[in-house]
Amino acid sequence: MTETRTLQQVKGGTYTVSIPREWAEARGVEAGEPIAFHRRPDGSLLVRSTDPADRPLAFTRIVVAGADESDDDSDGTDDIVRRLRSAYVAGYERIVVEPPPGDGTKGTTSTASISDGTRRAVRSMARGSIGITLDIEADDRIVLREVTDAGTAPFAEWIRRLRRLSASTQAEAVESILDGVSEPSAPPSLDHVASNREDRTRLVDAITRYVTRALADPDVFDRLGFDCRRLVGYALIAHELDRIADDVVALHHGCAHVDLGTCSPSESFVETADRLTEDAHHALERAVIAVTGSIDANTSTPSHGRSDHAIAAIETRDRVLDRVGALRDALRSGSSTRSDYRATCALGVLVKTVECAARIATLGIHDRESDV
Known part of the structure; x- marks a missing residue:
């Protein structure tokens, strides 16, 4: 509920405004007791009681x-x-x-x-x-x-670690699928592709936890120095990176149980897929730089340069999708084999990865715009 009150000025130039009686009574606040004011990044003021009982996450x-x-x-x-x-x-x-x-x-x-x-x-x-x-x-x-x-939660470092885990899952999945394509008698192993699930869950849970803490506790929010948009953005990115890794594992799982027969795609297909895997990896890397400002704790990218990384990630997504479309057309024009299905799965991993990178990069662009 929004309530409008008149700002008044008392002797000495101090500005005052009365606090709603209902609010004070509901929190047991009486005259002479301290009240906390928190300045928000958007210029607004948050008023709250200093009573520890008002901390809902204690x-x-x-x-x-x-x-x-x-x-x-x-x-x-x-x-x-x-x-x-x-x-x-x-x-x-x-x-x-x-x-x-x-x-x-x-x-x-x-x-x-x-x-x-x-x-x-x-x-x-x-x-x-x-x-x-x-x-x-x-x-x-x-x-x-x-x-x-x-108040000092290292969100950027957690996001970078999560990116590395997701990128590793993507690269290993494509390599495993293509190895199976080149050696049709051996289905790919699932264990190593899904092995970092526990580490990813730990990071996603930590990011979600401390985003929630910051949004619920004004003291934590103030010490972090972020606005709500960036905090929520970190949580969204964490879940994006976790979801893409899960989707990649699911694709890998689906093609692992296909009887390959004796056919396999051409060597040129495998080489092209390898190059596209590297492009997808770089797109994800640049998208994370656009949000966190660096790919590791020892480097930093100026705000104006982060937008360049975001745009580059989106452009890479477009190029990879164009090449994947051409490869799919080539597969459709040839004879249909179970090996073609495995190749299609590998392309699906690339598509999901670059689309994830573009979504993260878009968040990075919006975050930079909010700083202007």
Whole structure:
């Protein structure tokens, strides 16, 4: 709800404006108490209470079955993992895991103990997540605590690492498919292509977590120095890079089970596909530079130069799509074979990669425009 109030000037030149009574009463704010003002990048002011209770992501509690309530330590572990991950991605600073309160207990302290299966799940979560640690582990209570300063979260570095993982998946998938094409008797292996899934999930979850923290906590938002558009852009890019890797693995999986027969495309097709793979890799690299400003932590690209990288990524997308179209036409004009299907899968990987690069590059262009 928008409410308009008149700005007034008091003796000494100070400007004042009254705060709605309903707002103050709802938050228990009284005359003489401090109020926080946060200057937004767009020039607006955010007013909020300084009461710690107004921090919605300070902590959350996950209630689990006690050890004596389950005959199997692994009972409900999958559900606990999902709840832990949800709390982590939601951005909570502290995640408290405990059984329901027992009879005669005070507050939230329980007399029941936490099962071994739950303990393993929480420890695994702490080891496999960025920015949190196992702070307290007692019989009836486990606490995960944030250790990475949300106000200094290295979004750009996480995006660059995610780009490398996605690009690696793309390159390995195409190479594996084309190896299978040149040696029709051997279907490609899936294990190494999907092997970085866990690392990608860890990075995407961390980026989502700290974007959420920044949007919910004005102090974190102010320290980062980003506007909302850039923060949301980082989250979108992370999910784009993760999705393209998953799509590539799915394409690879589909063609891995095709009986190749004895036919294979020409050597010129394989050579052209190799060159296009390099082009797709460079398009993704330049798109990430357009957003983060560099391809590694030791270099930096001026804002005006980032737009050049974004445009180059989009132009590369167009060139690759043109060449892929020509290769597909050539495959259609020849005799249809199962090997042609495998070649089409390889081209599909390239198409998905360059289209992902173009979407990221577009975000980079819009981000630069918002800085002008």
